[in-house]
Amino acid sequence: MNQNRRIIFKAIAGISFFLLLSYNSAFALDGQTIYKTYCASCHKPDKDFTGPALKGARDREPTKDWAYKWVNHVDDMVNTDPYAKTLLAKFGSKMTQFSDLKQDEIKAILDWADSYAPPNATPPPGGKPGESDNSLLYGLLTLILGIIALILLQVNSNLKKLSDEKSGKRVPNPVPFYRNKAYLLLGVIVLFLIGGYYTINAAIGLGRMKGYQPIQPIYYSHKVHAGTNQISCLYCHAGAQESKHANIPSVNVCMNCHMAIKEYAGDPIIREDGTTVNANAEIQKLYDYAGWNPVKKSFDRAGKQIEWVKIHNLPDHVYFNHSQHVKVGQQACQTCHGPIQEMPEVAQFAELSMGWCINCHRETKVQFNDDNGHGNKFYSIYERFHEDIRNKKYDSVTVEKIGGTECQKCHY
Amino acid sequence: MKRIQFVFVIFIIATATIISCNDKRHPGRVYMPDMAYSRAYEAYAPYDELAKEGINYKNYPVEGTIRRGDLFPYTGTNDSSGYNRSASVKNPLPPLDSLGLNEAQRLFSINCAICHGPNMDAQGPIADKIGAVANLKIKPKLELPEGTIFHVMTYGKNNMGSYASQLNRKQRWMIVQYIKSEQAKEIAKSAVTPATSGADTTGAKK
Numbered sequence: 001m002n003q004n005r006r007i008i009f010k011a012i013a014g015i016s017f018f019l020l021l022s023y024n025s026a027f028a029l030d031g032q033t034i035y036k037t038y039c040a041s042c043h044k045p046d047k048d049f050t051g052p053a054l055k056g057a058r059d060r061e062p063t064k065d066w067a068y069k070w071v072n073h074v075d076d077m078v079n080t081d082p083y084a085k086t087l088l089a090k091f092g093s094k095m096t097q098f099s100d101l102k103q104d105e106i107k108a109i110l111d112w113a114d115s116y117a118p119p120n121a122t123p124p125p126g127g128k129p130g131e132s133d134n135s136l137l138y139g140l141l142t143l144i145l146g147i148i149a150l151i152l153l154q155v156n157s158n159l160k161k162l163s164d165e166k167s168g169k170r171v172p173n174p175v176p177f178y179r180n181k182a183y184l185l186l187g188v189i190v191l192f193l194i195g196g197y198y199t200i201n202a203a204i205g206l207g208r209m210k211g212y213q214p215i216q217p218i219y220y221s222h223k224v225h226a227g228t229n230q231i232s233c234l235y236c237h238a239g240a241q242e243s244k245h246a247n248i249p250s251v252n253v254c255m256n257c258h259m260a261i262k263e264y265a266g267d268p269i270i271r272e273d274g275t276t277v278n279a280n281a282e283i284q285k286l287y288d289y290a291g292w293n294p295v296k297k298s299f300d301r302a303g304k305q306i307e308w309v310k311i312h313n314l315p316d317h318v319y320f321n322h323s324q325h326v327k328v329g330q331q332a333c334q335t336c337h338g339p340i341q342e343m344p345e346v347a348q349f350a351e352l353s354m355g356w357c358i359n360c361h362r363e364t365k366v367q368f369n370d371d372n373g374h375g376n377k378f379y380s381i382y383e384r385f386h387e388d389i390r391n392k393k394y395d396s397v398t399v400e401k402i403g404g405t406e407c408q409k410c411h412y
Numbered sequence: 413m414k415r416i417q418f419v420f421v422i423f424i425i426a427t428a429t430i431i432s433c434n435d436k437r438h439p440g441r442v443y444m445p446d447m448a449y450s451r452a453y454e455a456y457a458p459y460d461e462l463a464k465e466g467i468n469y470k471n472y473p474v475e476g477t478i479r480r481g482d483l484f485p486y487t488g489t490n491d492s493s494g495y496n497r498s499a500s501v502k503n504p505l506p507p508l509d510s511l512g513l514n515e516a517q518r519l520f521s522i523n524c525a526i527c528h529g530p531n532m533d534a535q536g537p538i539a540d541k542i543g544a545v546a547n548l549k550i551k552p553k554l555e556l557p558e559g560t561i562f563h564v565m566t567y568g569k570n571n572m573g574s575y576a577s578q579l580n581r582k583q584r585w586m587i588v589q590y591i592k593s594e595q596a597k598e599i600a601k602s603a604v605t606p607a608t609s610g611a612d613t614t615g616a617k618k
Contacts, residue, residue: 041534041545050544050571093544093570100551191423207442214437230537232522238578245455256573260542310456313439315448347436 031112034105038098045116051091054113067110068103070095207315213347214309218289219282221269227341228266233333240322240333248308251290258286262294269344277344311348312337318354319410329399330367335360361404365396483581488559490567501559505585516590519583523575532594544571548591549598561588 035045035054042050058064062083070077070084074097077084088094177183225231234240239247264279271277287294291301314320325331334340338349350356368386385397403409442448453462453469462469478484483504488494508516521530529535532548539545546553565584568574575584 036535037533037547037550041539041547042543096552098551195423206440207448209439211436212439214439229526229541231526234522235526235578238522248456250577252573252577256568256575257538257542259573260544260571261538265541307458315442316450317447 030105031108031110034101035109035112038101039109042095045113046118048091050093051095052087054110055116056114058110058114068106071098071101071106073097208351208353209311209313209348210351211347212311213345214311216309216345217306218285219269219277219279219345221277221279221344222340222346223342223344224264224266224269224279233340237333241327242323244321244323246322246326251286251303251306254286255290255292258283258290259292259297271344311346312352314352317411319412329364331364357410358405361399364399366399366402368397483585486562486566486581488563488566494567495560495563495569498559498563499557501557501562503558503562503585503588505582505589508586508589512586513590513593516583516586519579520587520590523578524587527572532591542571546572548595554595554599558588558592561591 035043039054043052043054045054047053052060057067061067061070066083070081074084074095078088078094079085225236226233236249236253237246239245262280262283264283266279269277269279286292286306289304289306291299291303293300325336326333336350336352337346340346340349382397382402385401388394389397398404453459453467459469459471473479486501488498488501525536527534527536527539527542527545528548529539534545534547536545548554548556562584564572565575565579565587567576579587
């Protein structure tokens with residue numbers, strides 16, 4: 001009996017010791033996680049940011065346990081401790097006090113930072129994967145085949161001439177090809193077709209501006225902002241969901257981020273002609289418009305408007321409403337504006353012609369209100385459609401069916 | 413021979429015209445300019461000249477007026493005393509239902525998540541570049557009063573700018589409610605397990 005009890009006791013002790021060990025080891029690994037939760041917004045492990053670099057912090061500080069006291073007592077120490085004062089003078093703002101962080105947690109963070117090694121900057125893979133362009137090959141092939149056909153035609157006519165001479169037929173004097181009426185007629189028809197094609201295309205294109213890409217006052221890259229940095233379109237163009245216009249953001253919206261982001265550190269932005277955009281100079285242009293002084297961190301001049309050039313223009317006799325499409329119709333911006341997040345310089349993507357509008361209205365299915373409250377409450381008045389869908393008359397309703405192609409919807 | 417030359421010249425002129433029309437830096441021409449370009453004032457057209465023409469134009473609402481359906485203006489001032497007093501400001505909106513919270517979450521993910529992160533843990537896509545982004549899921553910020561959050565949204569603080577031009581007063585209060593509801597979940601969670609939550613680095617974007 002006694003022995004049994006001892007075995008059970010040993011087993012329990014062993015298990016609990018093991019648990020404690022595993023708990024401890026799991027805890028010791030947490031440095032990076034705690035760093036991300038508490039410190040990452042102001043500190044970087046290897047370089048100064050809003051606050052000093054964490055790597056080697058304990059070696060720079062007056063005593064080895066200074067950091068542990070500091071994190072828990074920022075508010076008391078900031079005005080009394082001499083080292084804290086020098087830090088405050090250097091960085092200009094006091095750290096947030098984290099009274100809840102325990103000493104071993106702070107130690108885990110600093111241990112992690114001391115052992116931090118920046119991830120190796122992998123060079124971009126050299127050369128794009130071989131994209132063989134076949135068009136040259138096809139062109140050459142066509143040319144060779146064309147020449148062979150021409151030679152065969154020549155041979156054919158020569159042979160015919162020979163056989164005619166043999167059989168003693170009278171052959172008319174040969175006419176040079178530029179006087180040959182058949183050739184001339186062919187030439188005229190080809191010219192007419194080519195000329196007609198271009199004339200008609202140009203006439204249709206009159207008043208349409210597909211591909212229009214004006215030079216803007218600041219080289220603003222949608223690729224960097226909406227693509228790389230994943231800023232939502234509606235962050236800057238919030239009006240698109242509320243009004244007729246997708247508003248052009250005012251300068252203060254730019255300054256929301258650019259008060260802090262003074263330099264561009266991403267991949268170089270290359271223009272179409274191969275030159276590189278000086279992104280920092282473009283940010284400086286923004287500061288000039290905003291009247292912002294990045295050194296003093298204050299608006300010390302009068303600001304002025306940035307006169308962006310409007311790209312997507314509809315004629316005055318067409319009414320278009322953004323909120324109707326973005327909020328009610330739940331359309332993505334890219335449906336009409338194309339892959340904006342991949343355009344360094346925005347160009348008009350769609351035709352913006354009436355045929356293009358009507359086609360989309362014929363094909364787009366209306367998202368009626370569903371049980372989750374998404375979709376379109378406005379069209380709940382169209383009871384008939386709901387019943388017809390229920391009776392399996394058709395499976396979806398396009399914009400056209402709810403009056404989306406009536407003239408007066410857009411022209412009045 | 414003269415005729416051939418004539419045709420040739422015409423052809424070259426036509427080609428040149430077509431090519432010059434394809435200049436992407438210029439908007440090109442239209443059929444009927446009087447129907448294409450507005451005679452009336454259009455949004456974002458320059459308004460400096462309007463006064464000279466005797467047209468009364470104001471680009472700001474009349475002072476002291478409130479837009480129909482909007483909340484009363486926030487009276488806190490943009491200084492430390494306004495900041496301190498903001499803690500006592502109460503949310504004028506009734507508690508949001510689930511649809512309202514969804515809308516608030518949508519607004520948060522558009523306007524705030526870019527820095528504060530979709531999970532409010534300061535892991536947004538550009539938090540790294542801005543610096544000093546507040547983690548709303550840990551202690552000092554977890555206990556921020558509603559009014560103070562609203563005050564900071566209205567006037568900005570440190571590296572954060574004012575969002576008063578992007579979000580109207582109602583939208584700001586909705587987002588305050590959403591933040592508070594998420595923080596309440598976090599408080600309840602940490603009351604059960606007092607461990608630091610793992611950081612989610614995926615910048616999910618709506």
